[in-house]
Structure formats: C-alpha cells, structure tokens
Amino acid sequence: xxxxxxxxxxxxxxxxxxxxxxxxxxxxxxxxxxxxxxxxxxxxxxxxxxxxxxxxxxxxxxxxxxxxxxxxxxxxxxxxxxxxxxxxxxxxxxxxxxxxxxxxxxxxxxxxxxxxxxxxxxxxxxxxxxxxxxxxxxxxxxxxxxxxxxxxxxxxxxxxxxxxxxxxxxxxxxxxxxxxxxxxxxxxxxxxxxxxxxxxxxxxxxxxxxxxxxxxxxxxxxxxxxxxxxxxxxxxxxxxxxxxxxxxxxxxxxxxxxxxxxxxxxxxxxxxxxxxxxxxxxxxxxxxxxxxxxxxxxxxxxxxxxxxxxxxxxxxx
DNA sequence: AAGTGGCTCAACCGCCGCGGG
DNA sequence: ACCCGCGGCGGTTGAGCCACT
Numbered sequence: 001x002x003x004x005x006x007x008x009x010x011x012x013x014x015x016x017x018x019x020x021x022x023x024x025x026x027x028x029x030x031x032x033x034x035x036x037x038x039x040x041x042x043x044x045x046x047x048x049x050x051x052x053x054x055x056x057x058x059x060x061x062x063x064x065x066x067x068x069x070x071x072x073x074x075x076x077x078x079x080x081x082x083x084x085x086x087x088x089x090x091x092x093x094x095x096x097x098x099x100x101x102x103x104x105x106x107x108x109x110x111x112x113x114x115x116x117x118x119x120x121x122x123x124x125x126x127x128x129x130x131x132x133x134x135x136x137x138x139x140x141x142x143x144x145x146x147x148x149x150x151x152x153x154x155x156x157x158x159x160x161x162x163x164x165x166x167x168x169x170x171x172x173x174x175x176x177x178x179x180x181x182x183x184x185x186x187x188x189x190x191x192x193x194x195x196x197x198x199x200x201x202x203x204x205x206x207x208x209x210x211x212x213x214x215x216x217x218x219x220x221x222x223x224x225x226x227x228x229x230x231x232x233x234x235x236x237x238x239x240x241x242x243x244x245x246x247x248x249x250x251x252x253x254x255x256x257x258x259x260x261x262x263x264x265x266x267x268x269x270x271x272x273x274x275x276x277x278x279x280x281x282x283x284x285x286x287x288x289x290x291x292x293x294x295x296x297x298x299x300x301x302x303x304x305x306x307x308x309x310x311x312x313x314x315x316x317x
Numbered sequence: 318a319a320g321t322g323g324c325t326c327a328a329c330c331g332c333c334g335c336g337g338g
Numbered sequence: 339a340c341c342c343g344c345g346g347c348g349g350t351t352g353a354g355c356c357a358c359t
Contacts, residue, residue: 016328016329017327017328017329017352017353018327018328018353019327019328038344039344039345040343040344040345052344052345053329053330053345053346054328054329056345056346057327057328057329058327058328060346061326061327061328062327062328089347089348089349090347090348091347091348092346092347092348103346103347103348104326104327104328104348105326105327107348107349108325108326108327109326111349112324112325112326113325
C-alpha cells in the first residue's frame with residue numbers, strides 16, 4: 001500500500017473470478033459508447049458488480065479491439081527475448097513494442113515458455129538470462145531499432161517517455177534490430193467515434209451521437225454504437241466464432257478454446273456475418289422497445305431478451 | 318476409464334508513481 | 339509540503355485443460 005489508502009473498491013458484494021459474457025458485453029458496450037475516463041466509477045455506471053481494476057484488466061488484457069490472438073510467432077518470441085535482455089521484467093515496456101500483445105500475455109509466455117527454453121542455454125553458458133546485461137557487450141550481436149508505443153499515455157508524455165527510453169537505450173546499446181510490426185492504433189479509431197475520455201461527475205452518462213428515429217422521424221433513443229460499428233464486435237469475434245463453429249443441433253464434439261481459435265476460416269466468417277446481422281436486429285428491437293420507457297437501459301433489455309432467446313454467446317459459455 | 322501431475326493463462330493482489338487539491 | 343485518489347505495473351494464484359500412466 002502506498003500511504004494507507006483505501007482499497008480500490010469495497011470488495012463486499014462484488015463479483016470475482018471469470019467474467020461472464022454479459023459482463024463482457026456490458027463493459028464493451030459501455031466503453032465503446034462512453035470511454036473509460038474513470039475506471040473506479042465505470043462499473044457503477046456500466047451496471048457491473050466488479051471493481052474498477054478488474055474492469056480495466058479485463059478490457060486491457062482481453063476485450064480491447066487490438067488484441068492479437070493466437071500463439072506467439074518466432075519473431076515475437078525473439079523480440080521478447082531480446083527486449084527482456086535489455087529491459088528485464090518491464091513487461092509493459094516490452095508489450096509496447098509488440099502491437100496487439102499485452103504485458104500479461106508476454107509475462108505468461110516468458111514464464112511458461114521462454115524462460116525454460118533459455119534455461120539450458122544458461123546452464124551451458126553459465127549466464128543468467130533474466131539478468132539485465134550489465135554492459136552493452138553482451139548484446140553486441142544484435143542491432144535493434146524499436147518502435148514502441150505506450151497507448152495509455154498522452155502524446156506529450158509519450159514523446160517524453162520515448163525520448164527518455166531511446167536515450168537510455170542509446171546509452172546501453174548501439175543499435176539493435178527487431179522486426180516490429182507497424183503499430184495498430186485502434187485507439188485513434190475509437191476516439192474518432194466519440195470515444196474520448198469522460199469523467200463521471202454526473203450520474204447521467206453523456207448523450208450519444210447515435211440515435212434511432214421513429215416512424216415519425218423523431219429521435220427515440222440513444223443507442224450504443226455497437227449497433228452500427230462492426231469493429232466493436234471484432235472484440236469478441238474469436239469467442240463468437242467458437243460458438244458459431246459448434247453444431248448446435250447435433251451432438252458436436254466439444255472443442256477447446258485454443259482449438260476453436262485455430263479453426264477460424266471463411267465459413268466461420270460468413271456465419272459470423274450472418275450472426276452479426278441477426279444480432280444487430282436484436283439490438284434495434286431492444287432499443288426500440290426501451291425507447292418507449294423513459295430511462296430504460298437498452299443494454300439491460302438486450303440481455304433480458306437474450307435470456308428468452310439464447311444467442312451463440314450462451315452456447316459459447 | 319480413472320487418477321494424477323504438469324501446464325496454461327485469466328484474474329487477483331499489493332505496491333508505486335504521479336498529479337490534483 | 340503534505341495528503342489522497344487513481345492508474346498502472348509486476349508478481350502470484352488457481353481453475354481448467356491436457357497428456358501420461
């Protein structure tokens with residue numbers, strides 16, 4: 001603890017453990033519509049029985065649009081190894097150099113795979129791979145030009161940090177080459193669609209740009225942008241593909257999460273599009289219905305409807 | 318088929334640094 | 339100068355999965 005501050009949230013009455021699809025959807029829909037200016041307050045406004053930290057972690061490590069799924073490539077592993085040699089256990093810094101990968105993921109990969117893989121070499125060479133090289137000589141064979149991004153930072157901070165990092169690196173090394181993919185700046189994309197950070201001083205969330213009009217042309221209700229932007233659905237694309245690949249009528253062979261991720265293909269994409277269209281209709285129906293009731297929550301209505309008519313999400317979990 | 322041990326990874330925990338009041 | 343709230347980070351945990359016996 002820092003200076004005796006209170007816990008980030010009152011633990012009593014809050015959900016812990018694995019996230020349910022409903023919680024995921026609530027978080028996605030809320031963040032996509034209102035942003036996450038205040039993690040502490042977010043669960044309250046999103047109707048989630050989670051602490052802010054849990055929401056933040058779930059978003060950053062799993063629900064973010066630019067998360068890359070699947071196994072690490074050889075290039076990515078090499079990058080991690082090299083950067084770990086440079087930076088040590090600075091997982092967030094390493095992650096910033098691997099677009100689509102999270103610090104948590106990298107940490108897991110290091111602890112479960114790379115560390116062990118390097119262990120035999122360490123025994124042979126007598127070196128400890130976890131130690132940050134004390135001198136540039138230990139990495140003289142490499143030559144790196146790193147393009148890192150710290151997505152959570154403001155541009156000013158980012159520039160400053162980048163400068164400091166590069167200066168620090170320059171002190172340690174001459175030049176190291178890493179194959180780093182071009183940064184995927186999904187945040188820019190999201191921010192363009194009224195995604196900017198907000199504070200939650202008022203109980204009422206800000207109004208949306210997205211509205212549905214009634215037959216008379218009057219605005220009926222603010223809708224989550226999930227209605228019109230398929231990109232947001234990509235966040236859960238992989239998981240939904242799992243559901244869609246299952247044969248819901250026959251006794252399909254159960255498949256693991258990893259197997260399903262690998263099973264993606266054109267057929268799944270087609271079926272996904274069909275599901276998307278169907279699902280968007282569901283949202284519109286719920287939104288139209290809740291529009292008749294002042295203060296009604298379209299998200300809540302959506303999930304109430306889901307209980308009556310299960311979607312692939314229900315099959316998935 | 319059942320038991321078991323190892324592995325994976327999502328999630329939690331506690332601490333730290335920063336910035337605002 | 340100090341206090342406090344918050345976001346972020348790194349270490350750790352444990353449930354679920356899988357391979358092997």
